[in-house]
Amino acid sequence: MKALLVCEQREGKLLDTSYELVAFAERLGAEVSLVLVGKQAQAPQVAGKLYLADVDKYGEYSPELHKHIVLAAALKENPDYIIFPHSSYGWDLAPRVAATLRVGQVSEIVNIVDGQLEVSLCNGKLRRTVSPKGARAVLTVQAGAFNYAGQKSGAPQVEEIEISQGSSALQFVGYEPAEKKEVDLGRAEIIVSAGRGVGKKENVGVIADLAKAFGGELGASRPVVDAGWVGHSHQVGTTGQTVSPKLYVACGISGAIQHLAGMKKSDFIVAINKDKDAPISEAADVMVVADVLQLAPVLAEKLRAA
Amino acid sequence: MNILVCIKQVPDMESRFKVNGTGDWYDEADLAYRMNEYDEYAVEQAVQLKEQLGNQPEITVLSIGADRVGEALKKALAMGCDKAVQVQDNDSARKDPWQIANIIAAFASDKNFDVIFTGMQSQDRGSAQVGVTVAEILGHNCASTLVGFEYADGVVTAKRELEGGVKSVVKVPVPALVTCQLGLNVPRYPTLPNIMKAKKKELQLVPVSSLLKEEAATGTAKLYPPVKSGGGIVLEGDLGDVADRLLGILKEKTTVMK
Numbered sequence: 001m002k003a004l005l006v007c008e009q010r011e012g013k014l015l016d017t018s019y020e021l022v023a024f025a026e027r028l029g030a031e032v033s034l035v036l037v038g039k040q041a042q043a044p045q046v047a048g049k050l051y052l053a054d055v056d057k058y059g060e061y062s063p064e065l066h067k068h069i070v071l072a073a074a075l076k077e078n079p080d081y082i083i084f085p086h087s088s089y090g091w092d093l094a095p096r097v098a099a100t101l102r103v104g105q106v107s108e109i110v111n112i113v114d115g116q117l118e119v120s121l122c123n124g125k126l127r128r129t130v131s132p133k134g135a136r137a138v139l140t141v142q143a144g145a146f147n148y149a150g151q152k153s154g155a156p157q158v159e160e161i162e163i164s165q166g167s168s169a170l171q172f173v174g175y176e177p178a179e180k181k182e183v184d185l186g187r188a189e190i191i192v193s194a195g196r197g198v199g200k201k202e203n204v205g206v207i208a209d210l211a212k213a214f215g216g217e218l219g220a221s222r223p224v225v226d227a228g229w230v231g232h233s234h235q236v237g238t239t240g241q242t243v244s245p246k247l248y249v250a251c252g253i254s255g256a257i258q259h260l261a262g263m264k265k266s267d268f269i270v271a272i273n274k275d276k277d278a279p280i281s282e283a284a285d286v287m288v289v290a291d292v293l294q295l296a297p298v299l300a301e302k303l304r305a306a
Numbered sequence: 307m308n309i310l311v312c313i314k315q316v317p318d319m320e321s322r323f324k325v326n327g328t329g330d331w332y333d334e335a336d337l338a339y340r341m342n343e344y345d346e347y348a349v350e351q352a353v354q355l356k357e358q359l360g361n362q363p364e365i366t367v368l369s370i371g372a373d374r375v376g377e378a379l380k381k382a383l384a385m386g387c388d389k390a391v392q393v394q395d396n397d398s399a400r401k402d403p404w405q406i407a408n409i410i411a412a413f414a415s416d417k418n419f420d421v422i423f424t425g426m427q428s429q430d431r432g433s434a435q436v437g438v439t440v441a442e443i444l445g446h447n448c449a450s451t452l453v454g455f456e457y458a459d460g461v462v463t464a465k466r467e468l469e470g471g472v473k474s475v476v477k478v479p480v481p482a483l484v485t486c487q488l489g490l491n492v493p494r495y496p497t498l499p500n501i502m503k504a505k506k507k508e509l510q511l512v513p514v515s516s517l518l519k520e521e522a523a524t525g526t527a528k529l530y531p532p533v534k535s536g537g538g539i540v541l542e543g544d545l546g547d548v549a550d551r552l553l554g555i556l557k558e559k560t561t562v563m564k
Contacts, residue, residue, distance in 0.1 A: 010468070061474055063448070088468040091427075091434040092450045095403075098435075099442035104404060104523030107433040116527055122430050123319045126332060129527040137524075143469075169447050171477040173463075178471025190562055214562075226489040238469055247562045254320075268560045270552065276540065277322075282532055286555055289542035299549045306553065306563075 003030035004079040006070055008089045009038040010060070011175065017085035017141075018044045019148035024083065024141045026150075027112050034156060035073040037066055043156055050156035051076070053163070060175075061089075062168040067096045072163050074101075079136070086140035087238075098138035105138040106130045110145045110257065123256045124279030143238050144261035181233040183217050190216025190247045191266075193236055194224050195259075197252020197273060197292060201229040206296045207251050213300035219243070219263075221253045237262035251292040255280030272296070307363035310419040311352045311387060312410055312437070313345035315371055315378040316430045323531075330526045331399050332430075341378040344425025346493040347486040351455050352423045353386035354491065358457065364388045366419075370409055371398045376509065383504035384496030390507065395514035403431070404523040407439035412517040414444060421462065422483040426451050434485075441483035449478050450485040 003025045007018035018036075022044065025032045034044060035051040037058050043050055051073040058065045070093070074082055082097060084090030086108045098105040111118040116129035117139065185191055192211035194204050204224070211218040220234040236243055237259040248266035253259060255271070255278055263269070264283045271284035272292040281287045288295065317323070317337040324333040341349075349367065356363045367387040369375040372395070379390040393409055395401070401409070414422065422444075424437035434450075441448030453473065454465025462478045467487050478484070496504070539555065541548050557563045 010472075061476065086434075088451050088466060088474075092438060092448075092466075095407075095435045095438035096442050096448075098404075098523075099407075099439045102523075104402070105433070105435055106524055107403075107435055120432065120532075121529070122317070122323050122332065124532065125319075125323045126325070126529055127532050128330075128529040130524050131527050132524050133522065169479055170449065173475040173477060175468075176465070176473040176475060222488065232471060235471075239467060240471065242470075247556065247560055268556070270556075276542075277531075279532065281538060281540075284538045285559070286552060287538050287540045288548055288552060289540060290545065290548060295545050295549065298545045299552065302549050302553060 001028065001030045002077060002079040003028065003032055003081045003083055004074055004077050005032060005034045006082065006084045006090065006093070007034055007036040007044055008085055008087060009036060009042045009055070012039070012042065014038065014042040014044060017087055017143055019152065020143065020146045021083050021085060021141060022046050022150070023146040023148040024109070027146060028081070030081065033073070033077045033079070035070055035161070037069055040158060043158060045152040045154050046150070046156060047154040048156050050158050051161040052158050053161045059168065059172055061172045063093055063096060063170060064168045065163065065165060066093055067100065068163045068165045069161060070097050071100060072161055081137055081139050083139045083141060086142050090140045094138050094140050101136065103134050103136045103138060104132040105140070106132060107140045108142045108257070109139055110142045120257050123254060124260070142257060142261065144264065179232050182231050183233050185217055185219055185234070185236060185241045185243045188217040188243070188245050190214045191219040191236070191243055191245045192216050192249040192251060193219030193221060193253060194230070194251050195221040195253030196223040197254070198224070199293070201227070203293055204229050206293055210249070210251070210296040210300045213303040214247070214249070216247070221256070221259050250280050250284070251296065253280055254278045255283065307359060307420045308418055309352050309355065309363050309365045310414055310422045311348050311365060311367045311382065312422065312424045313349065313367060313369050313378055313382055314342040314425070314428045315339045315369060315375045316342045316428055319429050325529050325531070330529055332529065339374060339377065341381055342425050342428050344427060344429070344486055344488060347488065347490040348423035348425050349382045349385050349387065350491045350493040351486060355421065355457055356386065366391060368393065368410065368413060370395050370406060370514065372396045379509065380504055381496060383507045384501045385494055386500070388507065390509045391512060392509060393512050393514050393517060402522040402524045403433045403435035403439065405518060405520050407436045407443060408520040409514060409517045410436070410440045411443035412519070413512065414440070420480045422446065424483065424485050426485040426487045437483055437485035447478045447482040448484070449476050449482070451487045452484050453487050453490050455484065455490065
């Protein structure tokens with residue numbers, strides 16, 4: 001089985017998701033080749049052939065040109081799978097490649113079960129195995145689902161790749177950096193996060209108070225940030241911050257896969273939720289089945305008294 | 307200008323999901339349905355664009371599914387869309403993203419839509435494929451995962467959400483398809499007068515067989531609840547007691563309580 005891995009770089013830096021693709025391909029038992037729109041200095045340090053297209057020539061974000069580069073590499077390698085990270089880059093590009101090749105796509109793979117591709121459904125409440133029907137397929141792999149345990153010291157055999165398509169109707173203007181941070185969750189030892197289950201903005205204070213009693217920082221899941229209850233710098237997850245504190249307390253968070261990907265490397269995870277079977281329970285070391293708005297003040301009081 | 311918005315009706319994600327009798331989808335009985343959250347942002351953005359252009363453009367809202375999707379279509383009409391299309395398909399859950407995209411593209415192919423809005427993904431299936439694939443089939447420009455949308459002189463300036471709070475800005479000439487991320491705007495609540503007006507708006511029924519010519523490119527083998535790792539401790543009962551036991555565990559198993 002052969003896999004072509006579509007690596008991702010941004011502003012001169014190879015993203016770690018590229019290595020996660022290598023880990024996923026290893027689990028599949030596939031022979032690997034890679035493709036990157038970037039520079040040789042950003043090449044993933046793994047063995048295999050790397051098709052490299054010059055980012056200065058083809059652009060940081062130019063889906064039409066990047067699509068043709070991936071297709072050109074696929075034409076040379078004839079892979080069974082063309083694999084992308086399930087990221088803003090991958091989910092934008094993968095369907096373009098799949099549609100052009102008229103092959104099936106399986107998105108956001110979280111596991112391989114008995115050789116089958118497993119994906120998540122309904123915010124992680126269900127799982128299913130999906131099989132592509134043709135000989136070839138496009139896949140995207142969930143961030144954080146496959147960890148690369150190998151040494152980052154191999155050297156790929158680089159082959160430069162060029163395409164004849166020269167321009168793109170879509171014009172990349174530039175990046176906008178993340179907003180200035182009110183809080184740096186990446187350095188926090190204890191994070192107490194509020195989820196949609198806290199109900200309304202006024203209740204976030206109860207969770208903030210618990211965070212204070214623990215001597216930690218306040219985190220939040222995406223819906224809480226989108227609703228404007230707290231600022232974006234508190235957001236934990238793939239579109240917020242990826243964190244790994246010594247203690248993570250998830251309050252009223254059901255555990256959408258994007259949130260889990262951002263916090264599951266925490267040393268110890270406590271989830272407080274009324275629903276014992278919420279997907280967060282999978283990641284939790286301790287699952288407290290309770291109304292967090294009732295439990296949090298009791299817990300904060302005991303912490304202060306201790 | 308001619309605008310299309312594609313919406314999906316999904317179960318409330320707070321529901322308890324059970325696997326159906328054939329083991330390939332969730333049991334649809336006893337579930338409460340609503341408009342896919344991402345699609346609410348798509349509808350709102352379409353209506354805002356119409357308002358910006360002096361209410362000249364016509365907005366068509368389309369959904370694929372059984373008759374119950376009429377409820378989601380009515381909500382979109384009450385939010386400001388002009389006419390609705392239900393692609394009638396009692397078995398839409400078994401269509402894969404490739405087929406769904408082909409149904410939409412077949413409908414749109416001869417109607418000269420300048421801008422097509424979709425959600426970035428559905429809440430139940432979450433493949434994030436349909437919108438981009440529709441654009442690819444139609445040959446439209448496309449930008450995904452929008453948290454910012456501006457339109458002027460035939461060009462959409464889109465702000466795409468990347469990872470870690472970073473965004474990218476792109477300019478996309480129309481005809482264009484954009485997929486909408488959560489937080490793009492604040493979806494409006496339909497007012498009572500608008501709900502009443504929506505009842506008089508056109509609902510067109512189109513049988514799926516007239517649009518779908520493609521076989522599925524993927525298939526579901528099996529559907530099941532996540533396998534529990536089983537390692538976690540579960541605490542429940544009296545609040546004071548639970549709090550004491552939790553703090554005891556934290557003292558024993560972590561270094562943060564010392």
